[in-house]
Amino acid sequence: MKRKLGYFIASGITILWVLFFYQYVLFHQNIQELDPNEGANRKIKHLSALFDDVHNLEQDSEKIKQYVERVQEVIGVDGGDSSLAVLRKEIPVIPVIVFGCNRPTIKRSLDQLIKFRPSAQSFPVYVSQDCGDAATADAIASYGDQLTHLKHTNNTPINLSKKDKKFEGYYKIARHYKWGLQQMFRKYNYSAVIIVEDDLDVAPDFFQYFAALYPLLALDTSLWCISAWNDNGKADLTENNAELLHRTDFFPGLGWMLTKEIWNELEPKWPEKFWDDWMRRPEQRQQRSCIRPEISRTSTFGKKGVSNGEFFETHLKFIKLNDVAVPFRERNLAYLLKEIYDPRFNSIVYNAPVIRLDDWKQKEIVGLPDNAAVRIEYRTKDQFIKIAKAIGVMQDFKAGVPRGGYRGVVTLVHRGRRVFLAPPAGWDGYDLTWN
Numbered sequence: 001m002k003r004k005l006g007y008f009i010a011s012g013i014t015i016l017w018v019l020f021f022y023q024y025v026l027f028h029q030n031i032q033e034l035d036p037n038e039g040a041n042r043k044i045k046h047l048s049a050l051f052d053d054v055h056n057l058e059q060d061s062e063k064i065k066q067y068v069e070r071v072q073e074v075i076g077v078d079g080g081d082s083s084l085a086v087l088r089k090e091i092p093v094i095p096v097i098v099f100g101c102n103r104p105t106i107k108r109s110l111d112q113l114i115k116f117r118p119s120a121q122s123f124p125v126y127v128s129q130d131c132g133d134a135a136t137a138d139a140i141a142s143y144g145d146q147l148t149h150l151k152h153t154n155n156t157p158i159n160l161s162k163k164d165k166k167f168e169g170y171y172k173i174a175r176h177y178k179w180g181l182q183q184m185f186r187k188y189n190y191s192a193v194i195i196v197e198d199d200l201d202v203a204p205d206f207f208q209y210f211a212a213l214y215p216l217l218a219l220d221t222s223l224w225c226i227s228a229w230n231d232n233g234k235a236d237l238t239e240n241n242a243e244l245l246h247r248t249d250f251f252p253g254l255g256w257m258l259t260k261e262i263w264n265e266l267e268p269k270w271p272e273k274f275w276d277d278w279m280r281r282p283e284q285r286q287q288r289s290c291i292r293p294e295i296s297r298t299s300t301f302g303k304k305g306v307s308n309g310e311f312f313e314t315h316l317k318f319i320k321l322n323d324v325a326v327p328f329r330e331r332n333l334a335y336l337l338k339e340i341y342d343p344r345f346n347s348i349v350y351n352a353p354v355i356r357l358d359d360w361k362q363k364e365i366v367g368l369p370d371n372a373a374v375r376i377e378y379r380t381k382d383q384f385i386k387i388a389k390a391i392g393v394m395q396d397f398k399a400g401v402p403r404g405g406y407r408g409v410v411t412l413v414h415r416g417r418r419v420f421l422a423p424p425a426g427w428d429g430y431d432l433t434w435n
């Protein structure tokens, strides 16, 4: 028995090693572009961080055991295939629900969804139409049996105080969402759904992205959504790397996948208005995260919407839409599992040297190789806003979480360098008063 456990732990450690090494090779290919000495130094530094990670895990054999089981389940390393390349869990039929109202330009979204979906069987498209607008209904009907047209017919006026009247659109959206999601999970009984709005463009690998990440969402209970959207996804704030994915504590929405399990939780308390900000509240989020891409797999062309194009002109229209197809199902995505991601993330962020904002603004970065990462530290909300303004990332918080943030850290690329806007080391939770 003891021997068996010993073998188990030994093979567990070996698997972890292979896994960490694979991650290392996959995501640090850019190191080769550095000058050779610098590359070697960074490799050593990085490897030693990985050593620490494995070492920490070695302290706790039970944790390793559970962890190895999870990893085996996700990537099937015990199946005789040592490529570690594929998340092999079976993927169910995943429908897309497109929420529409009175914009016939919904055709722009539908054309892309139909063009890019690998098959109509695996990704059935449902359009849920609110508002009863005839031109929009015709536009949807023109797709015939390529999609299913659902009609939300509850148009009863919502009783609102004078003060709340201006938010009527948000009430209608929340009501429509509840109905549409009930159709997907209760009537049609799907186990997960991809949610899209009628003003979204989608990337060529939109479906592949969600299909590949479904197993991760199903397995990693610290995740509660997969989103196609990068809130800070402007071209000059992102690395030109379509492969790269991140974890975020900020619920991005805007092309996202929800499982029935999470819907079971949300349905009984679904809000009357502002459903997306409600999702961002700690009571709903419960410290869970979403996966988001470095380069967005959606972008919005809805200039005039319910929120009156609040951010459209200043921000939304600059979000870069990915245009190369990444075969995510052939990639090892286990690096996104919390147990692997968090220690690496902390090590990379907190090993990056701190640069003062003023020095960064004056481009005075002395003694660092061109593409080494840097960290700009913030301690207060005002400090964060000041830095965010200077760099051009979103400045707002919802329930204490900055857009795109993970463990308080907003990661972006600026002037060709990876930059982390980070709280001091030892972060222990969001401050709900930052809003």
Ligand code: UD1
Residues within 6 Å of the ligand: 098, 099, 100, 101, 102, 130, 131, 169, 170, 172, 173, 176, 177, 196, 197, 198, 199, 253, 254, 274, 275, 276, 277, 300, 302, 304, 305, 306, 307, 308, 309, 316
């Ligand atoms: C913003 C968000 C959106 C969120 C909404 C609710 C962005 C860019 N958009 O909406 O993701 O869902 O707030 O908080 O952050 N719709 C109806 N019934 C209506 C009016 C609209 O179902 O009476 C649908 C639209 O078809 C669309 C969605 O609701 O699918 C959002 O409407 P839109 O007008 O685009 O509002 P945004 O300001 O973008």
Ligand code: MN
Residues within 6 Å of the ligand: 197, 199, 300, 302, 305, 306
């Ligand atoms: Mn919109």
